[in-house]
Amino acid sequence: AQSVAQPEDQVNVAEGNPLTVKCTYSVSGNPYLFWYVQYPNRGLQFLLKYITGDNLVKGSYGFEAEFNKSQTSFHLKKPSALVSDSALYFCAVRDGNTDKLIFGTGTRLQVFP
Amino acid sequence: KAGVTQTPRYLIKTRGQQVTLSCSPISGHRSVSWYQQTPGQGLQFLFEYFSETQRNKGNFPGRFSGRQFSNSRSEMNVSTLELGDSALYLCASSFGPTDPNTEAFFGQGTRLTVV
Numbered sequence: 001a002q003s004v005a006q007p008e009d010q011v012n013v014a015e016g017n018p019l020t021v022k023c024t025y026s027v028s029g030n031p032y033l034f035w036y037v038q039y040p041n042r043g044l045q046f047l048l049k050y051i052t053g054d055n056l057v058k059g060s061y062g063f064e065a066e067f068n069k070s071q072t073s074f075h076l077k078k079p080s081a082l083v084s085d086s087a088l089y090f091c092a093v094r095d096g097n098t099d100k101l102i103f104g105t106g107t108r109l110q111v112f113p
Numbered sequence: 114k115a116g117v118t119q120t121p122r123y124l125i126k127t128r129g130q131q132v133t134l135s136c137s138p139i140s141g142h143r144s145v146s147w148y149q150q151t152p153g154q155g156l157q158f159l160f161e162y163f164s165e166t167q168r169n170k171g172n173f174p175g176r177f178s179g180r181q182f183s184n185s186r187s188e189m190n191v192s193t194l195e196l197g198d199s200a201l202y203l204c205a206s207s208f209g210p211t212d213p214n215t216e217a218f219f220g221q222g223t224r225l226t227v228v
Contacts, residue, residue, distance in 0.1 A: 032214055043117070043203055043219035051214040090156065099144060099210040100169050101217055103156040 002027045002095045006104035013081045014112050021076040021107045023091030032094035033074045034101070035065055037087050044090060050074060061085070081111045115140065117206050119220035126227050131192040134223045138185050138206030144168075145187040146217065147179060150201040159202075162187055163209045191225075199227045 003026045013019045025031055032051060036044040048059025055067045065076050076089060091104040118137040126132050138145050146169075147159040158171040162181035179189040185206075191198055201224050205217040 034216055036219075041201075041222075041224065043119075043221045044205075046216045046218065049214070049216055094214075098161075098169050099163070099207070100158060100161060101146065101205070102158070103148075105155045 002093050002102050004033075004091045004093050004102060004104040006089075006091055006107045008107050009105075010108045010110060012110045012112065015083050016080050019078050019081045019085070019109065019111070021089050021091075021109060023074045023076065023104060025072050025074060025091075025093050027093055031067075031074075033065075033067065034092040034094070035059065035063070035074075035076050036090045036092060036103075038090065038106075039087050047076070047089075081109075083111050083113055085109060086111045117204055117218050117220035119202075119204050119223050121223060122221060124223060124225045126194050126225065128194055128196060128227055130194050131190060132194060132225060133188055133190045134202055134204075134225075136187045136189075136204030136206075136220060138187070138204075139218055142206035142208055142218075143185050144207045144209035144217075145181055145185065146205045146207075147187070147189050148203045148205065149173075150203055150222070151199075156203070159189065168210070194227045196227050199225060201225075 005024045034049045035047040038044050050057050050067045058064045089107050092101045120135045144163045146161040149157045161169040165181045176192045181187045201222045203222045204220045207217040
């Protein structure tokens, strides 16, 4: 069965420092991987996706993600964090057979001034 | 283009009542999925509709049901509401299984409070 894991409930980082939010996945077949961000009382906003091709994927708001097949990871990164990046981040994998999006448990990112 | 629209944004219902939530997907999208989000359980998949047919169903009791209309708009219904049904209900739209590499777009959600 397809699954994703986000091992950290919360990540704290100082503004201006690089940030990483971790995600590992388990899929059979080609992985369709996504990152979403959620601000308080809002829906999820799409950040970026990996389908095939370059292992470094660039997305919205300066975020990027590194796909690593051997480590089955898809970590979200940003070179310089902003206070406004503070939010809940979800990693997701699409089940290629059912089209269902399977989400991780979410990681709360807190960026301190 | 217009995004995914969920109505209403907020609802307060009493235990035992029923509720209907609505979702209008992005124009051209034929797949609509519903999720329940609670602080304790995270994002839980409810069901997915494509071309008016339920393709997938999550592990929720029969009190939770849904449907999709010919214009791809979807509704979900919860009958005999329980306190534990209080949650943010999110709808997502996408092109569907013919385009698995395209992202799903989410609505703002409906915040349901059961008292």
